[in-house]
Every structure is written in C-alpha cells, then in structure tokens.
Amino acid sequence: MEHFRQFKETNFKLADIELFRNLSADQHDLIKAHLAQCPVYRAHAGEVVLDSNNGVGNLYIILRGNLALTSSTSRRQLEGATTQYFAGECVGEISVLDDEGHLSTIAAVTDSELLAIDSATMWKLIDESNGVARNLLQLLSFRIRAANAQLRNRQKVGEFYRQLSMVDGLTGLNNRSWLNTQLPGLIDSAHATASELSVIMLDLDHFKQFNDRFGHVLGDEALQAAAKVISNGLRPSDFAARYGGEEMIVILPNTPKESALIVAERLCERIRHTKVFQNDAIGLPHITASIGLASLAEGQDGLAVIAASDAALYRAKERGRNQVAL
Structure with missing residues (x-):
C-alpha cells in the first residue's frame, strides 16, 4: 500500500x-x-x-x-x-x-x-x-x-454432508460406511450391558439373472421396493443398511434370537408379497429373499456375528431360497 x-x-x-x-x-x-x-x-x-x-x-x-x-x-x-x-x-x-x-x-x-x-x-x-x-x-x-x-x-452443513455420506443413494438405507462406523459401538454396548443383539442378513434371490433379463433400471426398482419393506418393518430402535449389491443387513439391539426370527420371517413374507412394479401389463415376477439370522455370542465382535449371519444366509439358499435360516 x-x-x-x-x-x-x-x-x-x-x-x-x-x-x-x-x-x-x-x-x-x-x-x-x-x-x-x-x-x-x-x-x-x-x-x-x-x-x-x-x-x-x-x-x-x-x-x-x-x-x-x-x-x-x-x-x-x-x-x-x-x-x-x-x-x-x-x-x-x-x-x-x-x-x-x-x-x-x-x-x-x-x-x-x-x-x-x-x-x-x-x-x-x-x-x-x-x-x-x-x-x-x-x-x-x-x-x-x-x-x-x-x-x-x-x-450444520458439515453434519448434513456427514449424514449424507452415511446413506445409500439408491435405497435410502444406511450404507457400508455407516455400518463400519456404528456397528462396533452397538456390539460394545451389547456386551457391556449383557443385552442380546441379533443380525439379519438378507439377499434378493437370483438378482443377477433378474438384472440380466429385465435391465438395471427395473433392478433398481426391486432393490428400492425391498428396502422400503425392510424400513417399514422395523422398530425405531432397529437399524438397516445396504451391505453391498443386493445384500442388506438388519441390526436388532436388545433382541433375542426367538424375537429376531419373527422379524426375519415377517420380512421374508412381506418381500414375497410386495408389489414391486406398478405396470401390471409387463407381467414381471415378484422378488423373493433368502435370509440368514444370527445372534451375538459372548466374546464375538461385529465381523464374527456378520459372518455367522452370512453363513446362515447361505444355508437358506442351499435349502431352496425364499426362506429364513439360523
């Protein structure tokens, strides 16, 4: 100056x-x-x-x-x-x-x-x-x-974008980043309070063939329909996330295996009967889901209980899909 x-x-x-x-x-x-x-x-x-x-x-x-x-x-x-x-x-x-x-x-x-x-x-x-x-x-x-x-x-803006980064853009469920961030705390809390926690792993049946036959746009609609069924079927204290692809995961805090099984069976039935597509003239099939259920065992971490629910999911597939397995 x-x-x-x-x-x-x-x-x-x-x-x-x-x-x-x-x-x-x-x-x-x-x-x-x-x-x-x-x-x-x-x-x-x-x-x-x-x-x-x-x-x-x-x-x-x-x-x-x-x-x-x-x-x-x-x-x-x-x-x-x-x-x-x-x-x-x-x-x-x-x-x-x-x-x-x-x-x-x-x-x-x-x-x-x-x-x-x-x-x-x-x-x-x-x-x-x-x-x-x-x-x-x-x-x-x-x-x-x-x-x-x-x-x-x-x-406020930072929190908005942080929350946005934790939500799956297609289904509106929490995403894998949210799961990786929040699940350890939920597991620690369950162990600390000696409360029961159950995990449901859900996979849409034959989804790759569905996409190949009807296209990814209709495939996305199917994913959104399934996510809506899951969101509407949970309590405010429960959590749902898109685990990857057509796999979705549900975390049920303070829930024993017997009660979680009722939730899993209800989700399986509702997905089986939900109307995914609004155009009846197309004649597309309903989607179904295979579901695996596991409850947190003493000393288990998040990876272990997810692995247990995933193993149960594959048992449901081996038994013919469109069902729940423990």
Whole structure:
C-alpha cells in the first residue's frame, strides 16, 4: 500500500465512522487531535491489506472503497466474498488489541483509501473516550456473534454432508460406511450391558439373472421396493443398511434370537408379497429373499456375528431360497 496523505488533510466526517458515531463534539475534537497525523493509505484492487504478516498493530478505517475477507485475491473471489467491509467500517481491531498477527486475509475489492490507526493511538482513544470504548465493544460483540453464527452454519452443513455420506443413494438405507462406523459401538454396548443383539442378513434371490433379463433400471426398482419393506418393518430402535449389491443387513439391539426370527420371517413374507412394479401389463415376477439370522455370542465382535449371519444366509439358499435360516 502507498502512503496517500494524512487524516487531517481529508474532509471525512467522524460521524460517518462506526467507531466514532454518537459521540459529543468535545470527544470529536479529542479524536481529531489524535488522528491528525495518522496516515491514509491507498490500496489498489486485489491488494492485501491484512494477513498474518501484514498490518500487525494497525486498525484500518475504510474511508473509500471496500475490502473483503478472502482466501484468494482473484477479482471473482473478492467480489463474491461473503464478508465485506465498506466505507465507515474498520478492520484489524483484534490485532491492535492483542498485538498479534491477523488470522485471516483481508484484501481490497476496489481501489480504496484506508486510515491507519496504530496501536498506541488506538489505546489512547480507548483510555480517553468512553464513547470510543463502547463503540469498539459493540463492534467486537457483533463480530463475535457473526463468527459464531458462521461456525454454527458450517457445523450444520458439515453434519448434513456427514449424514449424507452415511446413506445409500439408491435405497435410502444406511450404507457400508455407516455400518463400519456404528456397528462396533452397538456390539460394545451389547456386551457391556449383557443385552442380546441379533443380525439379519438378507439377499434378493437370483438378482443377477433378474438384472440380466429385465435391465438395471427395473433392478433398481426391486432393490428400492425391498428396502422400503425392510424400513417399514422395523422398530425405531432397529437399524438397516445396504451391505453391498443386493445384500442388506438388519441390526436388532436388545433382541433375542426367538424375537429376531419373527422379524426375519415377517420380512421374508412381506418381500414375497410386495408389489414391486406398478405396470401390471409387463407381467414381471415378484422378488423373493433368502435370509440368514444370527445372534451375538459372548466374546464375538461385529465381523464374527456378520459372518455367522452370512453363513446362515447361505444355508437358506442351499435349502431352496425364499426362506429364513439360523
């Protein structure tokens, strides 16, 4: 930035500056005396005003133009920045108060004129004018609230995408990543409380031949129909996930094998009788499922109980499919 002139040479009104608003004439005279020799700089569009290595110990008041909080000094990035500062506003107040480098980068969006108030002068203004101290506190309070709001929004967005990454896009069930993340905790909880946990592994019968004959679009509809049956057939405390391909898994916490068998039989029957396709003229067959059931044994981990349910699933297939096996 280039030194343009001194503040006493400008005709900028103190009442137009956030820090000096609503002050008495006497306080304005005091402030003008302190600011008289403060330099006014010219920052060209795209020029960095504040970052970790620049502008330490100075508070900048924008007399003309505007600045933006940014990660890039490209014109498009600056003009589209969410946080911008305009004439009468200030930047760099935190680095003045704690005498540390600025954590973010602030650059000029357009050619701008900036009044630089050094740390010593700013502290004199705070000590000698209650009005300046009050305005600075209000400004800091606003900035803190705005920063907290941004953090909350980012957390909400982050949680939204985290949840989205745990859902299978086709069926709407939880996905394999969810299972890998959540199952160990469910297993540990079951062991810690000596409660029973059962696992159902479900596989749509002859699904590869179904896809080869009728196409993947109708195959996807079949998967979605089966997933809907599963979701509608579970309690709020149960969990379902797409394990891979046409395989789906159901986790039943606090459920003994006898009760889990009732759930598995119900799912098998509902899939057998569900109407998958809305066009009766096509004459497509109903889908069926083979289901394996296992309950968590003492000392077993998640991989072991899944392996047990998978072995039961293959027994159901060997016995003719469209049934439940233990």
